[in-house]
Amino acid sequence: MVFAKPELVLLHPPSVYDFRKITAVPSPISDLVPSTPAFELYPIGFTFLGEYLERNGINTRIVNLAQRMLEDEGFDAPSFLSKLRPRAFGLDFHWLTHAQGVLEVSRILKEIHPDIPIILGGYSATFFHRELLNYPQIDYVIRGDSTEVPLLKTMEVLRGAASPEEVPNLTYREGDGSIRENPLSYVPAGLEYLGDNYRYAIRSVFKYRDWKSPRAFWNWWSYPITMVLTCRGCTRDCGFCGGSSSALLELCGRRQPAFRPPERIAYDVSLISKFTTAPIFLVGDLQQGGRDYAMNTIELMSQVDPKNHLVFELFSPAPREFFDRLGSSFDNFDLQISPDSHDPEIRELLGKDYDNDELERNIGWALEAGCKKLDVFFMIGLPGQTRDSVLETVDYCAYLLRNFGPRLNPFIGPLAPFIDPGCPFFRQPDKYGIRLIHRTLEDYAQAALSPHWRDMLGYETRWMSRQDIVDVTYEALLELNALKSKNGLLSPKRAALNERRLRDTVSLLKLVDDILELPDAGMRRRELEKLSEECRRLRQRLYLPKEELMWPLTGSRFRMLNILRILMGWI
Ligand code: SF4
Structure with missing residues (x-):
C-alpha cells in the first residue's frame, strides 16, 4: 500500500459552520436519523464517487469535516483545511439543511486556497446551481443524481485535458463572468458502472493515513x-x-x-x-x-x-x-x-x-x-x-x-x-x-x-x-x-433522560423567546450570548x-483479519 496525496478531496461540511460557536437551541429534527444536528452523515454517493475516480486514476480522499468538528470541540477546521492541497475540493450539497455550512466552508477554503477550484454536487446544488455561482467561492456545480462521469470529466478539465463545455451536467462561470449551463445529458438508466465502494473506503483509510476523517457519523467507530x-x-x-x-x-x-x-x-x-x-x-x-x-x-x-x-x-x-x-x-x-x-x-x-x-x-x-x-x-x-x-x-x-x-x-x-x-x-x-x-x-x-x-x-x-x-x-x-x-x-433511565432533555429544551426555547422580544439588538445579542453554554451542553x-x-451487532464490531485480507486483495 502506497501512501498517496489526493488529487481530489471530497469534503462534507456541517449543516452550520461553526455550530460549536453559535447560540442555537438544538432542534429535534435530526432525532430520527443517526446524525446529530450538525448532520454529519455524508451521502453514500461520496464513496461511489471516490471509487469511480480512483478506478480512473484520480486519487480521491473523503473528509468528513462535520464529524471532525463534532468529535473535538477544539478541532481547528481552518488549520486542518490549510494543510490539504488537492487539485480540487468537492463538497456535497445534497440536503438543504447544509446551505449555510456549504457556503461558509467554501468561503473559508477559497480564502485559504484561492487557486483551488471548488465543485459542488447534490440535489440542492442542482436546484440552486445558478444562484450558487453568484458566490465567488463556488467554481463549478455538477447537476443530476449521478455525477461520477461528469466529475471525472471536470477533473480532466482541471488537468488541462478537456474543456468545460465538454462536461455534461456542468454549470460554471465563463471567462467574462457569465454563467454557462451545459445540457443535463448524463442520466444513467442503470447503475452497473458503480463499483466496490466499501473496498475503496477501507483502502482509502490506509492510503491517506487517516482513519478519522472518513467516518460516516459521530459514533460510527463503536457502531x-x-x-x-x-x-x-x-x-x-x-x-x-x-x-x-x-x-x-x-x-x-x-x-x-x-x-x-x-x-x-x-x-x-x-x-x-x-x-x-x-x-x-x-x-x-x-x-x-x-x-x-x-x-x-x-x-x-x-x-x-x-x-x-x-x-x-x-x-x-x-x-x-x-x-x-x-x-x-x-x-x-x-x-x-x-x-x-x-x-x-x-x-x-x-x-x-x-x-x-x-x-x-x-x-x-x-x-x-x-x-x-x-x-x-x-x-x-x-x-x-x-x-x-x-x-x-x-x-x-x-x-x-x-x-x-x-x-x-x-x-x-x-x-x-x-x-x-x-x-x-x-x-x-x-x-x-x-x-x-x-x-x-x-x-x-x-x-x-x-x-x-x-x-x-x-x-x-x-x-x-x-x-x-x-x-x-x-x-x-x-x-x-x-x-x-x-x-x-x-429503559426507565433512558426515558427519564429523554424527558429531562425535552423539558430543558422547552425551557431554553422560552428563554430565547423572551430575549428575542427585547427591543435593542445589542442587548439581544448579549443576552443570547449568556445562553451559549447552556445550548452547548444541551447539544452535547x-x-x-x-x-x-439501532439494531444489534451479532458479533465483534470489526473482523480485523478480514480487513487485512481485503486490503491485500485476498478477499
Ligand atoms: S418519494 Fe420515494 S424516496 Fe421520497 S419519501 Fe416517497 S417513497 Fe421515500
Missing part, C-alpha cells in the same frame, strides 16, 4: 452500521420529497429509477459481512424494481448467509410473500415504513395511497415472518394536520403497541426544517395549503443560524403556524417517550447513542 445502495430515483411521488419521481424528473432529468444489479447488492452484503457484524441498511425499497427484482435480490443475498441484521425500507405496503421470503432467507431482518400520519386522508395528501388496514396487515405479516424490529415513522407539520391530529397519531402509536407488541417501534418528529426544493409541495405550495417562508439560498443559509428552530423552519401550513409545529412537537415527543417507556421500548446531551434507532 459501524453500513448502507447498501439499491437504486437512484423513486417510483413514488411523495409531496415533501426532493427525491420523488416528479422532483427527480424536473431536477435531474430522471424518467425512471436506475437500479443496481442484484448481484452487486449481494456482493456488497457479502463483503460487509466479512469485515463487520454491524447492521446493514438497504437504501431504497426493493419492491420498486418489481417482484422478480426483489425476489432475485433477496435470493442472492440469502446465499451469502449474512448474520448481520439486514434493514429493509418499505415505501408502500408489500404482499405477504415478500415478508415470508425475508423470514425464510435471513436470521435477522428488520423493516422501516413511514405512514407519516395515522389519518389516511392526510397520508393521501402526501401521495401515499394506503389505508390503515393495509398498514396493519403488513405489520402483522412482517412480525409473523420474524421481523426483529419494525420502525414506523410519523411526521409533524403535514398538510391537513392540526395539533389534535398529531396527538391522535400518538394515540394510534399506543393502539399499534397494544396490538403488535414491542417489536414495533413508533417514532414521531418534525417533517424537516425546509421543504425539499423541487418536490411537489415546493412547486405547488398553494395546492397543499403550504406557505413557503424562505425563497433564496441566502434565506436558507441565514435561517440556519436562528437561535430558535421555529425561525429556521422554512414553511408553515394552513393548519399550523411554525410556533404550533414547535409546540406540538414537544407535546408529542413527551407523550411518545412515556408510551415507549411504559411498553418496555425504552444529544451525543448519546440513539438506541431506539
Whole structure:
C-alpha cells in the first residue's frame, strides 16, 4: 500500500459552520436519523464517487469535516483545511439543511486556497446551481443524481485535458463572468458502472493515513452500521420529497429509477459481512424494481448467509410473500415504513395511497415472518394536520403497541426544517395549503443560524403556524417517550433522560423567546450570548447513542483479519 496525496478531496461540511460557536437551541429534527444536528452523515454517493475516480486514476480522499468538528470541540477546521492541497475540493450539497455550512466552508477554503477550484454536487446544488455561482467561492456545480462521469470529466478539465463545455451536467462561470449551463445529458438508466465502494473506503483509510476523517457519523467507530445502495430515483411521488419521481424528473432529468444489479447488492452484503457484524441498511425499497427484482435480490443475498441484521425500507405496503421470503432467507431482518400520519386522508395528501388496514396487515405479516424490529415513522407539520391530529397519531402509536407488541417501534418528529426544493409541495405550495417562508439560498443559509428552530423552519401550513409545529412537537415527543417507556421500548433511565432533555429544551426555547422580544439588538445579542453554554451542553446531551434507532451487532464490531485480507486483495 502506497501512501498517496489526493488529487481530489471530497469534503462534507456541517449543516452550520461553526455550530460549536453559535447560540442555537438544538432542534429535534435530526432525532430520527443517526446524525446529530450538525448532520454529519455524508451521502453514500461520496464513496461511489471516490471509487469511480480512483478506478480512473484520480486519487480521491473523503473528509468528513462535520464529524471532525463534532468529535473535538477544539478541532481547528481552518488549520486542518490549510494543510490539504488537492487539485480540487468537492463538497456535497445534497440536503438543504447544509446551505449555510456549504457556503461558509467554501468561503473559508477559497480564502485559504484561492487557486483551488471548488465543485459542488447534490440535489440542492442542482436546484440552486445558478444562484450558487453568484458566490465567488463556488467554481463549478455538477447537476443530476449521478455525477461520477461528469466529475471525472471536470477533473480532466482541471488537468488541462478537456474543456468545460465538454462536461455534461456542468454549470460554471465563463471567462467574462457569465454563467454557462451545459445540457443535463448524463442520466444513467442503470447503475452497473458503480463499483466496490466499501473496498475503496477501507483502502482509502490506509492510503491517506487517516482513519478519522472518513467516518460516516459521530459514533460510527463503536457502531459501524453500513448502507447498501439499491437504486437512484423513486417510483413514488411523495409531496415533501426532493427525491420523488416528479422532483427527480424536473431536477435531474430522471424518467425512471436506475437500479443496481442484484448481484452487486449481494456482493456488497457479502463483503460487509466479512469485515463487520454491524447492521446493514438497504437504501431504497426493493419492491420498486418489481417482484422478480426483489425476489432475485433477496435470493442472492440469502446465499451469502449474512448474520448481520439486514434493514429493509418499505415505501408502500408489500404482499405477504415478500415478508415470508425475508423470514425464510435471513436470521435477522428488520423493516422501516413511514405512514407519516395515522389519518389516511392526510397520508393521501402526501401521495401515499394506503389505508390503515393495509398498514396493519403488513405489520402483522412482517412480525409473523420474524421481523426483529419494525420502525414506523410519523411526521409533524403535514398538510391537513392540526395539533389534535398529531396527538391522535400518538394515540394510534399506543393502539399499534397494544396490538403488535414491542417489536414495533413508533417514532414521531418534525417533517424537516425546509421543504425539499423541487418536490411537489415546493412547486405547488398553494395546492397543499403550504406557505413557503424562505425563497433564496441566502434565506436558507441565514435561517440556519436562528437561535430558535421555529425561525429556521422554512414553511408553515394552513393548519399550523411554525410556533404550533414547535409546540406540538414537544407535546408529542413527551407523550411518545412515556408510551415507549411504559411498553418496555425504552429503559426507565433512558426515558427519564429523554424527558429531562425535552423539558430543558422547552425551557431554553422560552428563554430565547423572551430575549428575542427585547427591543435593542445589542442587548439581544448579549443576552443570547449568556445562553451559549447552556445550548452547548444541551447539544452535547444529544451525543448519546440513539438506541431506539439501532439494531444489534451479532458479533465483534470489526473482523480485523478480514480487513487485512481485503486490503491485500485476498478477499
Ligand atoms: S419519501 Fe421515500 S417513497 Fe416517497 S418519494 Fe421520497 S424516496 Fe420515494
